[in-house]
Amino acid sequence: MAPSAEQPLLTVEGLTKRFGARTACRDIGFSLWPGEVLGVVGESGSGKTTLLGCIAGHVTPTEGQVWYETREGDRIDLASLSEAERRRRLGNDMGFVHQNPRDGLRLDISAGGNIGEPLMRAGMRHYGTIRSLAAEWLGRVEIDAARIDENPRRFSGGMQQRLQIARNLVTKPRLVLMDEPTGGLDVSVQARLLDLVRQLVADLGLAVILVTHDLGVARLLAHRLMVMQDGRIVETGLTDQVLDDPHEPYTQLLVSSVLPI
Numbered sequence: 618m619a620p621s622a623e624q625p626l627l628t629v630e631g632l633t634k635r636f637g638a639r640t641a642c643r644d645i646g647f648s649l650w651p652g653e654v655l656g657v658v659g660e661s662g663s664g665k666t667t668l669l670g671c672i673a674g675h676v677t678p679t680e681g682q683v684w685y686e687t688r689e690g691d692r693i694d695l696a697s698l699s700e701a702e703r704r705r706r707l708g709n710d711m712g713f714v715h716q717n718p719r720d721g722l723r724l725d726i727s728a729g730g731n732i733g734e735p736l737m738r739a740g741m742r743h744y745g746t747i748r749s750l751a752a753e754w755l756g757r758v759e760i761d762a763a764r765i766d767e768n769p770r771r772f773s774g775g776m777q778q779r780l781q782i783a784r785n786l787v788t789k790p791r792l793v794l795m796d797e798p799t800g801g802l803d804v805s806v807q808a809r810l811l812d813l814v815r816q817l818v819a820d821l822g823l824a825v826i827l828v829t830h831d832l833g834v835a836r837l838l839a840h841r842l843m844v845m846q847d848g849r850i851v852e853t854g855l856t857d858q859v860l861d862d863p864h865e866p867y868t869q870l871l872v873s874s875v876l877p878i
């Protein structure tokens with residue numbers, strides 16, 4: 618179970634996103650508590666990625682608020698902040714793991730550089746400390762620390778994804794957004810990565826919003842599930858409850874694999 622806390626880390630209220638005549642997200646509202654893993658599932662085009670983008674700041678909502686409880690205890694609306702202000706207030710408190718690791722890594726620098734860069738951005742200056750933290754994090758994501766100076770272009774897809782995760786977690790964010798983190802990988806590589814993610818999330822007490830097509834991934838990682846259809850939340854509840862005893866007809870179809878997700 619997710620640890621309890623007095624205040625939600627994130628509260629989304631009345632979030633709507635329209636692209637011209639198309640409404641990708643409609644009046645979305647939910648809260649996420651520290652240490653909680655929330656899975657977001659639904660068929661293709663249901664608005665999952667748009668919702669994640671609105672929280673991450675990649676997409677500007679048309680209406681609504683994204684309240685965030687900062688480390689200092691302030692409640693700020695991320696939807697109303699400029700990019701610079703968002704960076705200033707949030708710092709490294711929120712990570713984003715892309716489906717394609719190439720979107721979240723720098724392929725022109727070494728593996729160690731990919732982990733060290735966010736530390737330097739956070740103000741760390743001592744080269745020896747940065748390098749030893751990078752080596753430690755390579756080990757934590759099961760990459761041989763001897764490969765610290767290698768370019769990640771030479772890594773397999775699974776290794777690149779693990780490096781992307783290390784780059785995101787090294788600065789100790791409290792919230793990590795994940796968009797299909799195991800999407801492009803072989804089944805055996807997926808299983809190993811899922812184990813690793815599950816362990817890191819538990820060890821670090823991370824809150825996660827996980828967008829996934831894969832209900833198996835959702836079952837393994839998520840404490841709670843939110844089912845989206847046509848931009849709306851149609852069902853939400855504890856993961857086992859939603860998957861084993863879905864109440865809404867749409868969720869029943871989704872769980873019985875009738876829908877093309």
Ligand SMILES: Nc1ncnc2c1ncn2[C@@H]1O[C@H](COP(=O)(O)OP(=O)(O)OP(=O)(O)O)[C@@H](O)[C@H]1O
Pocket residue numbers: 636639640641659660661662663664665666667668
């Ligand atoms: N930049 C955009 N411009 C116009 N329409 C968009 C844009 N981004 C998303 N949409 C539309 O918004 C709706 C929701 O898309 P979104 O990508 O959020 O769904 P999704 O559930 O993440 O789907 P998938 O699982 O296929 O990624 C879709 O109809 C999509 O075509």
